[in-house]
Amino acid sequence: MARTRSKGGPASTSADKTASTTAKAASTSTYTLPAESTNPPKLFVLPKNTSSSVRIITLENPRYGNPTRYLVCPETGSFYEFTKAAPPNKSTPRSWLLSSEKSEKEPALESQTIQSPDLYLATPYDPLFLLLPALFKSSSNSKSDNQQRQYLSLDDYLDLIPNTDRHFSEILTLPNSRIEKVLEARLASVCDLVEMGDDKMYRPNESKLSTIILSKASKMAENLPPSMEEKFIKKALEAPVMGVVKDQPPPPPPPPTTSTSSPEETASPSASESQSTVTTSSGTTPSTAVTTPATEEAPEPTFAPAITASPATISLQRLRTSLNFILSSYLPPFLSKTVLSSLPSETFTELEEYLTKLSKLRTEAAASRNIDINGGKRARDEDDDERLEKKRKMEQEEKVKKANTSRGVKQLAKVNTAGMMKLSAFFKKA
Amino acid sequence: MLEARLDTANLFKSAVDAIKDLVQDCNFDCNDSGIALQAMDNSHVALVSMMLKAEAFSPFRCDRNIALGVNLTSLTKVLRAAGRDDTLTLKAEDAPDVLNLVFEATAQDRISEYDLKLMDIDQEHLGIPDTEYAATISMPSAEFKRITTDLMAMSESVTIEATKDGVKFSSTGDIGNGSITLRQHTPVDKPNEAVEIELSESVALTFSLKYLTNFCKAQPLSNQVKLCLSAEVPLMVEYGLEGGSYLRFYLAPKIGDEE
Numbered sequence: 001m002a003r004t005r006s007k008g009g010p011a012s013t014s015a016d017k018t019a020s021t022t023a024k025a026a027s028t029s030t031y032t033l034p035a036e037s038t039n040p041p042k043l044f045v046l047p048k049n050t051s052s053s054v055r056i057i058t059l060e061n062p063r064y065g066n067p068t069r070y071l072v073c074p075e076t077g078s079f080y081e082f083t084k085a086a087p088p089n090k091s092t093p094r095s096w097l098l099s100s101e102k103s104e105k106e107p108a109l110e111s112q113t114i115q116s117p118d119l120y121l122a123t124p125y126d127p128l129f130l131l132l133p134a135l136f137k138s139s140s141n142s143k144s145d146n147q148q149r150q151y152l153s154l155d156d157y158l159d160l161i162p163n164t165d166r167h168f169s170e171i172l173t174l175p176n177s178r179i180e181k182v183l184e185a186r187l188a189s190v191c192d193l194v195e196m197g198d199d200k201m202y203r204p205n206e207s208k209l210s211t212i213i214l215s216k217a218s219k220m221a222e223n224l225p226p227s228m229e230e231k232f233i234k235k236a237l238e239a240p241v242m243g244v245v246k247d248q249p250p251p252p253p254p255p256p257t258t259s260t261s262s263p264e265e266t267a268s269p270s271a272s273e274s275q276s277t278v279t280t281s282s283g284t285t286p287s288t289a290v291t292t293p294a295t296e297e298a299p300e301p302t303f304a305p306a307i308t309a310s311p312a313t314i315s316l317q318r319l320r321t322s323l324n325f326i327l328s329s330y331l332p333p334f335l336s337k338t339v340l341s342s343l344p345s346e347t348f349t350e351l352e353e354y355l356t357k358l359s360k361l362r363t364e365a366a367a368s369r370n371i372d373i374n375g376g377k378r379a380r381d382e383d384d385d386e387r388l389e390k391k392r393k394m395e396q397e398e399k400v401k402k403a404n405t406s407r408g409v410k411q412l413a414k415v416n417t418a419g420m421m422k423l424s425a426f427f428k429k430a
Numbered sequence: 431m432l433e434a435r436l437d438t439a440n441l442f443k444s445a446v447d448a449i450k451d452l453v454q455d456c457n458f459d460c461n462d463s464g465i466a467l468q469a470m471d472n473s474h475v476a477l478v479s480m481m482l483k484a485e486a487f488s489p490f491r492c493d494r495n496i497a498l499g500v501n502l503t504s505l506t507k508v509l510r511a512a513g514r515d516d517t518l519t520l521k522a523e524d525a526p527d528v529l530n531l532v533f534e535a536t537a538q539d540r541i542s543e544y545d546l547k548l549m550d551i552d553q554e555h556l557g558i559p560d561t562e563y564a565a566t567i568s569m570p571s572a573e574f575k576r577i578t579t580d581l582m583a584m585s586e587s588v589t590i591e592a593t594k595d596g597v598k599f600s601s602t603g604d605i606g607n608g609s610i611t612l613r614q615h616t617p618v619d620k621p622n623e624a625v626e627i628e629l630s631e632s633v634a635l636t637f638s639l640k641y642l643t644n645f646c647k648a649q650p651l652s653n654q655v656k657l658c659l660s661a662e663v664p665l666m667v668e669y670g671l672e673g674g675s676y677l678r679f680y681l682a683p684k685i686g687d688e689e
Contacts, residue, residue: 404503406502408644409452412640412644415586415640416586416638422682423476423680424554427557429554429557
């Protein structure tokens with residue numbers, strides 16, 4: 001105890017010193033910390049190759065309909081969404097300590113701590129998602145198919161995008177803005193196109209949309225983060241272990257590379273736009289950094305699962321997981337159903353078959369486990385003995401009871417009491 | 431600790447004899463006011479309620495509330511060993527396993543002592559309200575016993591009809607019908623044979639004769655029996671004892687199912 005205390009002494013004084021220096025800078029009083037800022041700075045990881053015209057705008061989230069901030073670079077026409085990375089364990093207090101190296105270009109920032117341990121990552125975002133509600137909204141009400149939809153110009157669609165804060169229209173009109181061009185290209189990818197003179201008219205096409213979503217999903221499936229791989233692929237396809245099997249089971253399929261890229265990245269329009277900053281930040285992304293990759297788990301030496309998923313099944317499960325992720329995070333709810341239903345029906349047949357087999361095996365395994373708990377035959381024989389003995393005892397007790405019953409009581413048992421109410425109907429329980 | 435001494439075992443013998451034909455096991459609830467018992471038959475249409483007040487015993491001592499769970503058939507067997515005029519002493523510990531019974535024949539200086547094993551009985555206890563009955567009939571207990579026995583020959587049930595003229599017991603069965611009517615009369619020289627009817631309203635109710643004959647086994651307890659009736663409530667048959675002690679039977683009337 002004493003040692004720790006003596007050690008703690010100098011440490012605390014040094015802390016006091018730093019505190020006092022910062023305090024001096026902030027106020028005249030010597031030994032108090034500066035007041036906490038009401039609007040503390042937040043830590044962002046921003047893309048590198050953006051121009052100075054980059055800005056943060058508020059748009060309606062296409063999935064949830066709430067206002068959400070996006071980072072937009074008008075010169076490259078790229079959109080970024082913000083992903084908040086919070087520490088996995090809330091109970092451990094964490095903060096940021098920021099200090100800047102001296103550089104000639106920028107003035108050195110004053111060192112500071114930020115109480116909130118959150119980190120905001122700007123990750124590339126496909127502006128197509130922003131267009132989707134406007135594109136398909138009109139059609140969702142009247143259950144029209146492609147033929148009945150109208151051809152509209154890009155401007156018409158852009159007008160349909162909710163623009164309450166006028167942020168969207170502002171970035172469209174910025175000088176050197178490539179936004180409109182990018183949006184047009186994304187629009188064209190999900191629409192039928194008709195050219196009328198100089199005007200291009202677009203009509204949304206659901207099958208095109210599902211093709212695009214599916215390709216996004218397959219791209220994401222190639223590179224699932226280990227945490228998702230563990231939870232949605234390995235756990236979901238794991239068959240119960242049944243008995244001892246002589247030969248070694250085939251090693252689990254090679255998991256995706258250990259890159260911890262967030263799924264949002266795969267959803268980005270092109271790989272070239274993925275940012276170096278994202279890669280540098282990947283180590284700090286807690287959700288992915290904490291889980292161990294699937295490869296590290298050695299296969300069980302003597303027990304083998306009853307069935308193992310074929311590589312095709314595994315990749316299908318990956319695809320479905322990715323698809324569900326995209327559908328449930330980026331698409332408006334009504335569109336998710338449309339996309340799912342317009343997928344070719346046989347896409348997941350193999351996976352479905354495997355899953356039904358698996359659920360059957362699982363119930364069987366659960367049942368056999370119950371039998372195991374009940375024990376073997378010998379235990380059951382003992383149970384029978386016990387039951388017989390109980391029966392004998394019961395019979396004996398009954399005999400004693402009968403012997404202890406008076407004739408009067410026995411005769412009363414034969415009395416027809418129909419039409420006679422029970423006494424508890426007249427007298428209440430005390 | 432319970433200790434209760436009766437001058438004659440007869441009272442307790444007769445009471446237990448009457449109850450044992452209605453219920454199998456029941457609790458004797460002992461407290462400082464006396465020994466009480468309440469139990470229903472298996473069909474829950476009849477109830478017996480006994481109260482032996484502390485004054486009926488000499489001496490009576492009960493420090494703590496004790497419930498003595500007794501099989502009445504077994505108790506009857508033990509009581510059979512007691513002579514009619516023996517003194518009977520009941521004894522039990524505070525948390526008893528056994529009920530100790532001592533019979534003393536004072537004339538022969540004979541003392542017999544029995545321990546009866548007790549049992550745990552879960553019993554629901556009903557609260558019986560004080561009721562103003564429409565008709566209260568007092569009659570010799572032997573007369574009531576005779577009526578029930580006679581009418582048993584005709585039917586399983588009896589209709590008791592109380593009017594200001596008298597009380598009529600009638601039964602209708604396969605072989606015919608029969609009825610007995612008692613008029614109010616109070617002979618001065620033989621008060622035990624008096625028939626008294628207190629009536630605020632005429633009533634007629636039907637009861638199971640088998641239960642009534644069962645109740646009549648308490649006849650040795652008292653010369654007079656009291657029948658109390660009101661429409662749509664259970665009949666009360668009371669055998670009054672000295673000093674406010676009593677043995678009461680309640681029986682649900684038969685409704686709608688008249689033979």
